Amino acid sequence: MLPAFGVLKETLKSVIYNKEEQGYKTDELYDELKALPDSFDAIYDFALKLSRLEIRGDWPYVEPSKFDDILKECATDRPLGLIKEIPLEESSRRVETAFLSSVCACILGKPFEEFPLPTLYEIKEALIKTNEWPLKDYVTEETLSALGRRNSSWIETTRGRIAHVASDDDITYSICGMLLLEKYGINFTKDNIRQLWIENLPIYTVWGPERNILLKAGIASLVPDEPIDYDEWTNILNPGEELCGALIRADAYGYACPGRPDLASKLAWQDASFTHKKTGIYGAMFIAAVISIAQVIDDRMGIFEMALKFIPQRSRFHEIVQDSLDEVRQAKDFEDGYSRIHEKYKEYGACRVYQETGTLINTLKFAENIPDGFCKQVMQGNDTDSFGATSGSILGAYFGPDYFDEKWLKPFNDDIYTTMSSFKERKLSNVAKRMSKLPYIVSEELEKK
Numbered sequence: 001m002l003p004a005f006g007v008l009k010e011t012l013k014s015v016i017y018n019k020e021e022q023g024y025k026t027d028e029l030y031d032e033l034k035a036l037p038d039s040f041d042a043i044y045d046f047a048l049k050l051s052r053l054e055i056r057g058d059w060p061y062v063e064p065s066k067f068d069d070i071l072k073e074c075a076t077d078r079p080l081g082l083i084k085e086i087p088l089e090e091s092s093r094r095v096e097t098a099f100l101s102s103v104c105a106c107i108l109g110k111p112f113e114e115f116p117l118p119t120l121y122e123i124k125e126a127l128i129k130t131n132e133w134p135l136k137d138y139v140t141e142e143t144l145s146a147l148g149r150r151n152s153s154w155i156e157t158t159r160g161r162i163a164h165v166a167s168d169d170d171i172t173y174s175i176c177g178m179l180l181l182e183k184y185g186i187n188f189t190k191d192n193i194r195q196l197w198i199e200n201l202p203i204y205t206v207w208g209p210e211r212n213i214l215l216k217a218g219i220a221s222l223v224p225d226e227p228i229d230y231d232e233w234t235n236i237l238n239p240g241e242e243l244c245g246a247l248i249r250a251d252a253y254g255y256a257c258p259g260r261p262d263l264a265s266k267l268a269w270q271d272a273s274f275t276h277k278k279t280g281i282y283g284a285m286f287i288a289a290v291i292s293i294a295q296v297i298d299d300r301m302g303i304f305e306m307a308l309k310f311i312p313q314r315s316r317f318h319e320i321v322q323d324s325l326d327e328v329r330q331a332k333d334f335e336d337g338y339s340r341i342h343e344k345y346k347e348y349g350a351c352r353v354y355q356e357t358g359t360l361i362n363t364l365k366f367a368e369n370i371p372d373g374f375c376k377q378v379m380q381g382n383d384t385d386s387f388g389a390t391s392g393s394i395l396g397a398y399f400g401p402d403y404f405d406e407k408w409l410k411p412f413n414d415d416i417y418t419t420m421s422s423f424k425e426r427k428l429s430n431v432a433k434r435m436s437k438l439p440y441i442v443s444e445e446l447e448k449k
Helices: 005-021 029-034 040-050 067-073 088-112 120-129 141-147 169-187 190-200 208-220 230-235 251-256 261-272 279-294 300-310 316-330 334-345 354-366 370-379 384-399 428-436 438-448
Strands: none
Touching (some): 005 029, 067 261, 088 169, 088 370, 088 384, 088 438, 120 141, 120 334, 169 261, 169 428, 251 438, 261 279, 279 354, 316 354, 334 354, 354 370
16 A cells, blocks of 8 residues: 555655755745656655755855765764773763663653643743742643643653653664674664564654654565665665664763763764655764763763764754754853743744754753752753753763752653553663663673774
């Protein structure tokens, strides 16, 4: 059964929109699409044409997606290899804390994730109405009522109702990264990712490019001996290729590479390029580098400055994140930092990476400890569970276990749900311990080389 022509044409319309944002020549393409006949051959030919568009002559950015081309565009003074020693025991403790913080932050943000996704201003108003401002615990049903919308997961993610870690794609992706490193080490391939995904990810639990690629992987499984062109998978009928889905898959690679941002960003590229292009890849590389650096560097803003060296310097991502970093440096407090970023980049709403990456910088700048930080992240709105989870990883890697309050773990009863069909572990503590072994896995592999 093939998708209906109307579905395919709407998909192509989204692709054209993405190409416009990326600086390609798209003149008259909407009219051409409108006139396209209901023919699978015609639709494929048009999709192929979109994958071969030329960049406009006035486009000021250089944004490759292939790894070697990305390296040519990274800062020439980026540090290679180990930037600072950290005992593996200490890194392991930080990673365990980072993962657990990520889980808590994800569940904290999950009830807020309902479209239209809220701003800090809306969340603050609701929290004030219920005497919960600033946020210091899992959200109440009363606050969600005051906000006027809630995610369907609220039944198992609000205060007094939490009995386990609810299944969530952000947590699932961290586990997927862990499984890839456990089984294949740092040389995992797109074939490895494809196999892991089709064995573990139900189609309705992934979104955007992840769903597109998972559908293609499922179809390819019908003819297992046929060679796969992964570049075509990401180039053809794959709208949303710059959204945050790859970024939220990057945590495990930062965990595994303490003080090695070059390797962390490379591993993130190996994963991200399975589904994403351009900004979608850079966001993942940046976050992996941040988590890696945060384990060994004290300078909060310096962590982000260094991580920016590992993505293309002439990209939109670099320009906007560098500007956000400059704005946060000047902010007098957390709310001022949010306002500075939001007012400049509010057009980039939920899942569109730019504004939300700025809020991550704002969170670390003003965080007093790990829970204070991830509460600040969730209060900034947008994709509250995803970027809550990412903030938890960064905060845990930076602060370490002494700055985490285990009261946040008690409601889970050491029980974690996932939607992964082949992952049977149900103890959250056991998953966290496995995650904490990632630095050892990578260290041992590097020693053998």
